[in-house]
Amino acid sequence: MRTLRRIITTGVTMGIATAVALTTGVAGAGAATAAVRPLPDNSYGLSSYYGPRCMPIKGASTYHLGQDMSAKKGTKIKSVAPGTVIKAGSAPGFGQVVVVRSNANGGKVFAVYGHVIDGDKYVKTGKYVKRGQHIADVGSSGTSTAPHLHLEIWKRAYKGSGSTTDPLPWMKNHGASLTAGAAWAYKRVVPTSCTYYTTTRVNLRSGPGTGYRVLKTVNVNRKLTAKPGAGSGVWRKVTYSGTTGWMHSSYVSPGLTSLGTRYVTVNGLRLRSTPSTSGKVLDSLNRGKAVKKIWDSSNGWVKVYVNGKQGFVATKYLSSKKP
Ligand SMILES: [Zn+2]
Structure with a gap:
């Protein structure tokens, strides 16, 4: 009433x-x-x-x-x-x-x-x-x-x-x-934080519009965090690597965007947590295993998605053709 x-x-x-x-x-x-x-x-x-x-x-x-x-x-x-x-x-x-x-x-x-x-x-x-x-x-x-x-x-x-x-x-x-x-x-719960990813190379701006200053240009599949409800119209307020700004919602996704399939060319290829041989080993991949490319690292490593995990492998052990 x-x-x-x-x-x-x-x-x-x-x-x-x-x-x-x-x-x-x-x-x-x-x-x-x-x-x-x-x-x-x-x-x-x-x-x-x-x-x-x-x-x-x-x-x-x-x-x-x-x-x-x-x-x-x-x-x-x-x-x-x-x-x-x-x-x-x-x-x-x-x-x-x-x-x-x-x-x-x-x-x-x-x-x-x-x-x-x-x-x-x-x-x-x-x-x-x-x-x-x-x-x-x-x-x-x-x-x-x-x-x-x-x-x-x-x-x-x-x-x-x-x-x-x-x-x-x-x-x-x-x-x-x-x-x-x-x-x-379903239980009615509001999460404290949301995880999104960029779907392409996109500008992080100081406000919700293309007239606002570019704070950073962010590459594809980079992890963003946001508060539930944080946005204005088609713009989303997100944080990338410590910088909070605005991105157009067309370039923000809750899932990763596949940049294509790659195949492992050796047995026992280690999937690591960071792009370095000192990164924690998350998985071991055998020859012929298909992985989804997420992004290229500059130093000879590539971030991939495989077996439900995200991690890095050395680029030289991947091929775009199935071995
Ligand atoms: Zn609805």
Whole structure:
């Protein structure tokens, strides 16, 4: 109820109290606005939560604006509340999306359904949808690694002057706890630090824009650290080798970029922790073993990825052709 009261207060303060009169069957008289869960009970898991996070894949946000509900591809998505479709189709990042505007006890609320298979298969912009109406199917379109529904709740406006709110308490306060309907849920933990890698040779700048000073030029596959949520738009605030600055998110990835496969030409080649014969031995590789090149060191060593480990081997014992 606390959240609901806040919505009402905000609505009045913002001078949109007239929205109360527009309520179209969302709310009972004076009662909490009822919602329904967007996916069938026990058909989904809570996989990624609202708030700061490490970006799961290149291009993903570092502040998660929604709740991810992992589910089988094709699972039917229902509108959590009645309202008007304001967007149905493609959108950057989401791939395919449906956005529904509802009037909830004195304010506008927007539910955003991201990564669906086909945004305008069942609904069209401008059409009214009922609470619980089938509006789309779970997909993995856009920036996504596996089928899931990405649910956002916006207040006042969708983008612009609007703001997002955590869908978990919002849904719970509207009588449809997502936690109660989930088959499973990951633990909600925010890591203290994220590890990323450069995807190419890229500039580390003093601010979030190409007009800012270049602090350092960083080579490909160099390790960066970042605080979850540290960024501005498409820019990420990262630290490289003690220098903190900004990089465009297109060049920052949670995984390494392979620069090609190389083959070991001798038996018992040592994988070492540093580019030197005094480096700790991490593994021993035999002739013909394939390794992924990460980067070349200037002194005759190359950093590689093999057997789940990163380490250095002498360049002269690798070949681009399989022996
Ligand atoms: Zn998401």
